[in-house]
Amino acid sequence: MTMDRRDFLTASSALGAAAAATTGARAQPRRRTSWRRIAVEEAFWTPAVAEAQRALGLSSSRSLDFKTTRGTCDPRTPLYRGLTDFDERLRVMDRDGVAMHLLSLTTPGVQMFDPETGTAMAHISNDHLADVIARHPTRFAGLGCIAPQSPKEAVKEMERSIRQLNLSGFIINSHTDGEFLDAPKYWPILEAAEGLDRPIYLHPRSPPDSMLEPFDDYGFHNARWGFQAEISTHIMRMHAGKVFDRFPKLTIVIGHMGEGLFGNLWRIDHMSDAGRKRRTDPRSPDLTLSEVLKRNFYITTSGVEHAPLMRFVMDQFGVDRMMWAIDYPYEDSARATAFMNQVDIPDAHKAQLFHLNAERIFRLPTV
Amino acid sequence: MTMDRRDFLTASSALGAAAAATTGARAQPRRRTSWRRIAVEEAFWTPAVAEAQRALGLSSSRSLDFKTTRGTCDPRTPLYRGLTDFDERLRVMDRDGVAMHLLSLTTPGVQMFDPETGTAMAHISNDHLADVIARHPTRFAGLGCIAPQSPKEAVKEMERSIRQLNLSGFIINSHTDGEFLDAPKYWPILEAAEGLDRPIYLHPRSPPDSMLEPFDDYGFHNARWGFQAEISTHIMRMHAGKVFDRFPKLTIVIGHMGEGLFGNLWRIDHMSDAGRKRRTDPRSPDLTLSEVLKRNFYITTSGVEHAPLMRFVMDQFGVDRMMWAIDYPYEDSARATAFMNQVDIPDAHKAQLFHLNAERIFRLPTV
Numbered sequence: 080m081t082m083d084r085r086d087f088l089t090a091s092s093a094l095g096a097a098a099a100a101t102t103g104a105r106a107q108p109r110r111r112t113s114w115r116r117i118a119v120e121e122a123f124w125t126p127a128v129a130e131a132q133r134a135l136g137l138s139s140s141r142s143l144d145f146k147t148t149r150g151t152c153d154p155r156t157p158l159y160r161g162l163t164d165f166d167e168r169l170r171v172m173d174r175d176g177v178a179m180h181l182l183s184l185t186t187p188g189v190q191m192f193d194p195e196t197g198t199a200m201a202h203i204s205n206d207h208l209a210d211v212i213a214r215h216p217t218r219f220a221g222l223g224c225i226a227p228q229s230p231k232e233a234v235k236e237m238e239r240s241i242r243q244l245n246l247s248g249f250i251i252n253s254h255t256d257g258e259f260l261d262a263p264k265y266w267p268i269l270e271a272a273e274g275l276d277r278p279i280y281l282h283p284r285s286p287p288d289s290m291l292e293p294f295d296d297y298g299f300h301n302a303r304w305g306f307q308a309e310i311s312t313h314i315m316r317m318h319a320g321k322v323f324d325r326f327p328k329l330t331i332v333i334g335h336m337g338e339g340l341f342g343n344l345w346r347i348d349h350m351s352d353a354g355r356k357r358r359t360d361p362r363s364p365d366l367t368l369s370e371v372l373k374r375n376f377y378i379t380t381s382g383v384e385h386a387p388l389m390r391f392v393m394d395q396f397g398v399d400r401m402m403w404a405i406d407y408p409y410e411d412s413a414r415a416t417a418f419m420n421q422v423d424i425p426d427a428h429k430a431q432l433f434h435l436n437a438e439r440i441f442r443l444p445t446v
Numbered sequence: 447m448t449m450d451r452r453d454f455l456t457a458s459s460a461l462g463a464a465a466a467a468t469t470g471a472r473a474q475p476r477r478r479t480s481w482r483r484i485a486v487e488e489a490f491w492t493p494a495v496a497e498a499q500r501a502l503g504l505s506s507s508r509s510l511d512f513k514t515t516r517g518t519c520d521p522r523t524p525l526y527r528g529l530t531d532f533d534e535r536l537r538v539m540d541r542d543g544v545a546m547h548l549l550s551l552t553t554p555g556v557q558m559f560d561p562e563t564g565t566a567m568a569h570i571s572n573d574h575l576a577d578v579i580a581r582h583p584t585r586f587a588g589l590g591c592i593a594p595q596s597p598k599e600a601v602k603e604m605e606r607s608i609r610q611l612n613l614s615g616f617i618i619n620s621h622t623d624g625e626f627l628d629a630p631k632y633w634p635i636l637e638a639a640e641g642l643d644r645p646i647y648l649h650p651r652s653p654p655d656s657m658l659e660p661f662d663d664y665g666f667h668n669a670r671w672g673f674q675a676e677i678s679t680h681i682m683r684m685h686a687g688k689v690f691d692r693f694p695k696l697t698i699v700i701g702h703m704g705e706g707l708f709g710n711l712w713r714i715d716h717m718s719d720a721g722r723k724r725r726t727d728p729r730s731p732d733l734t735l736s737e738v739l740k741r742n743f744y745i746t747t748s749g750v751e752h753a754p755l756m757r758f759v760m761d762q763f764g765v766d767r768m769m770w771a772i773d774y775p776y777e778d779s780a781r782a783t784a785f786m787n788q789v790d791i792p793d794a795h796k797a798q799l800f801h802l803n804a805e806r807i808f809r810l811p812t813v
Contacts, residue, residue: 259660290657293626293679297686297729303717304682307710308675312660315671319664335713342709343674345752346702350670362664385712391758 111426114176115434115446116416120280120334120381120404121180123211124151124162125204128189135191143285143300144187151185161408165211168407169218175416178434180407181441182208182221183250187284189226190255197226201236209244220443222250222280227265234271241275247441248277248332257287259313261320269326278330278377278440283310283338302382302409307339314340314368315347321364323371332440334381334404341392344369372396377440379404380432384418393428402440403432478793481543482801482813483783487647487701487748487771488547490578491518491529492571495556502558510652510667511554518552528775532578535774536585542783545801547774548808549575549588550617554651556593557622564593568603576611587810589617589647594632601638608642614808615644615699624654626680628687636693645697645744645807650677650705669749669776674706681707681735682714688731690738699807701748701771704739708759711736739763744807746771747799751785760795769807770799 133152136145151158160167162185172180189200201224208221223240225233240246249272251260260269260281272279283306286294290308299305310333323329340347348367366374378396380389381404393401405415419433438445500519503512518525527534529552539547556567568591575588590607592600607613616639618627627636627648639646650673653661657675666672677700690696707714715734733741745763747756748771760768772782786800805812 257659261664286657287660289659290653290661292624292656293654293683294657297628297683299679299682299686301717302713304679304686304714307713308679312666312671312675315666316660316664319666319671337709339706339710339713342704342755343706345755346669346674346706346750347671349749349751350668382716383713384716387758387761388709388712391754394754 111429112420114420114429115179116175116177116403116419117179117181117434117437117443118177118405118407118415119181119332119402119437119441120282120379121182121407122162122185122409123165123182123208124159124185125200125207126154126163127207128184128200128204129154129159129163131192131196131200132187140288141291141295142191142288143291143294143305144191146298146300147186147285158408165215165219169215171407171412172218175412177405177412177416178218178446179443180219180405181247181437181443182211182219183280183282184208184222184224184252186252186282188224188250188252190228190252190284192226192228194226194229194232198229198232198236201226201233205236205240205244205246209246212245217444217446220247220441222246222248224250225268227251227255227260227268230265230267234267237268237271237275241277247443248272249279250282251279252282253284253310253313254287257289259316261316261322266322266325269322269329273326273329276328277442278332280332280334281310281313282334283307285309302335307335310338311340311343314338318364318368318371319351319362321362323375324365327374329375330377330440331375332377332379332402334379334406336380336383336385336388337378337392337396340368340372341388341395344372344395373400376400377402377436380419381406382410384415386422386424389422390424393424398428398431399436401432402437478796479787481787481797482546483542483544483770483786484546484548484801484804484810485544485772485774485782486548486699486769486804486808487649487746488549488774489529489552489776490532490549490575491526491552492567492574493521493530494574495551495567495571496521496526496530498559498563498567499554507655508658508662509558509655510658510661510672511558513665513667514553514652525775532582532586536582538774538779539585542779544772544779544783545585545813546810547586548614548804548810549578549586550647550649551575551589551591551619553619553649555591555617555619557595557619557651559593559595561593561596561599565596565599565603568593568600569606572603572607572611572613576613579612584811584813587614587808589613589615591617592635594618594622594627594635597632597634601634604635604638604642608644614810615639616646617649618646619649620651620677620680621654624656626683628683628689633689633692636689636696640693640696643695644809645699647699647701648677648680649701650674652676669702674702677705678707678710681705685731685735685738686718686729688729690742691732694741696742697744697807698742699744699746699769701746701773703747703750703752703755704745704759704763707735707739708755708762711739711762740767743767744769744803747786748773749777751782753789753791756789757791760791765795765798766803768799769804
């Protein structure tokens with residue numbers, strides 16, 4: 080009996096696997112260390128928008144957003160520099176081996192201005208973003224911001240963002256004036272996203288005034304707590320409002336390893352599934368939240384460096400729909416990159432998280 | 447070379463393990479099927495309290511709780527029967543092989559009445575509960591309800607519940623008038639629980655009026671969504687309010703596989719840990735939320751029949767601090783019991799969840 084090279088390799092591999100199984104050790108191939116790293120929830124400010132937001136905060140009420148933006152709109156803060164200085168950002172990216180940032184206007188974007196100002200600010204900001212990308216087309220891509228407070232103008236800006244500015248999707252910083260995307264007035268925006276076949280990145284915003292009080296006195300206006308309650312309620316409202324029945328091809332990206340939903344998901348499905356079966360509520364959506372998440376949502380890892388939760392979400396949700404993100408400059412780029420470099424998941428999954436899925440979902444140029 | 451019986455068994459076992467490892471199958475010892483099953487979040491109504499709650503709902507405002515209690519306070523509903531008929535309950539327990547229910551007054555308990563009525567109702571309800579237990583001392587144990595709206599009287603009722611009525615701890619149905627247990631006015635209650643060395647079961651309640659609006663129009667007043675946002679905010683407020691620095695031996699039981707917190711926990715720790723290290727907030731607690739959960743909290747499985755989430759929470763939190771619960775009559779007793787009977791965890795862990803931990807934590811009689 081002769082054995083050619085391929086047979087020999089197959090046999091060796093099988094023997095190796097058997098040996099590893101017998102001793103209880105897993106076969107550990109040399110791990111890949113070089114990746115195209117694309118981070119997809121990376122924040123920036125357009126200075127004119129930041130200044131307008133700062134001015135609004137000085138003249139306005141106690142909205143929790145003004146606590147969130149106090150540190151980001153002040154040109155003297157390190158966060159402001161991180162959000163506006165693209166040379167510094169490129170140095171950090173080079174240092175950490177990050178190929179590309181997918182940029183999005185930081186929360187609350189242009190969503191607190193009156194409709195006319197918001198629309199104008201979105202235009203200014205998207206031009207600024209397109210200019211940054213034009214100067215570094217291999218290092219930056221971006222999401223067009225919109226002012227949902229003027230849905231008709233928002234749709235025009237979405238079309239301009241994709242067709243003229245060549246952006247990769249849209250950023251909506253969650254609620255607008257305490258209203259969520261289940262409200263029919265916003266449905267032209269969802270229709271446009273579906274028609275343009277680009278995702279909406281739904282980023283948290285501070286809880287609206289309509290639920291402010293329990294989040295106010297301990298500083299639960301941001302990612303310590305508050306963001307989580309706000310955005311998960313937003314997603315629940317979109318689901319309950321049958322948005323995904325009406326727009327079955329709409330795609331939504333959410334960050335922070337699923338915004339906490341995976342700790343509640345089975346129970347949410349269970350309670351709403353029961354409601355669906357009993358047909359007690361004619362408004363009940365056609366699909367469970369789990370089903371909608373797996374059809375219409377993508378999830379990023381932004382701000383979470385916890386391998387057990389990553390694996391749990393991967394198992395529940397599927398690695399095909401997950402992407403890596405840093406949440407720069409709010410999170411440390413070096414630490415977020417090191418976590419993803421070393422996390423113990425198969426290289427094939429790491430490639431999906433680091434770049435393959437982002438290239439596909441946001442139609443980014445491949446190299 | 448001779449081999450005695452012990453050597454032979456050891457060698458066989460090693461061979462069996464090696465064979466199992468090679469084929470990828472795990473050795474499956476015969477699983478235990480008989481357990482002392484104690485369910486620890488089992489709801490009941492005292493008819494007089496249900497009637498007072500119903501009357502309050504007819505005369506009052508749009509509080510979300512009245513949506514929650516519409517189905518539970520009406521004697522014509524199956525839920526009301528489930529909450530009040532103990533003969534029927536015993537038949538269900540016998541059918542499913544459940545040894546004991548740890549009973550607690552269903553949400554919102556006596557917490558919506560004026561202080562005097564609430565105090566009186568708590569007294570009536572705890573007497574009713576003690577009477578039910580006296581009639582079936584091997585089948586029922588219970589938690590004393592209190593009216594936090596009168597903290598001084600609540601402390602007296604806590605002492606009476608333990609010392610005279612021989613109850614096993616306390617039930618607080620989350621917020622009271624939109625205030626949470628971080629408010630210093632409630633600290634005598636926490637001090638009493640610590641002093642009496644019994645746990646407080648913190649059960650969700652509908653979101654308070656101060657955060658009502660986003661939870662109102664889609665029916666997010668209960669466990670579909672709303673309960674989750676309300677109780678996780680309550681726990682966050684207790685942590686941020688340094689309750690567990692002040693009462694380091696206070697023990698809190700939460701249900702529903704950790705009330706969703708485990709989907710957010712790493713990020714919450716990360717954000718508040720950063721705050722702690724920067725010492726930007728002198729009110730910052732001494733321990734992270736994770737550390738507090740592992741020191742001061744117990745978790746029950748109520749209403750969640752999802753093995754992956756159970757294993758994830760067990761890994762993160764520890765099986766020593768977890769207990770089984772059905773959430774009768776809101777959840778199906780047969781299904782909840784079947785889930786726990788068959789879930790693929792070691793028998794030693796199943797014994798802890800089914801009864802050993804509950805016996806220890808609530809000081810229940812063992813058999």
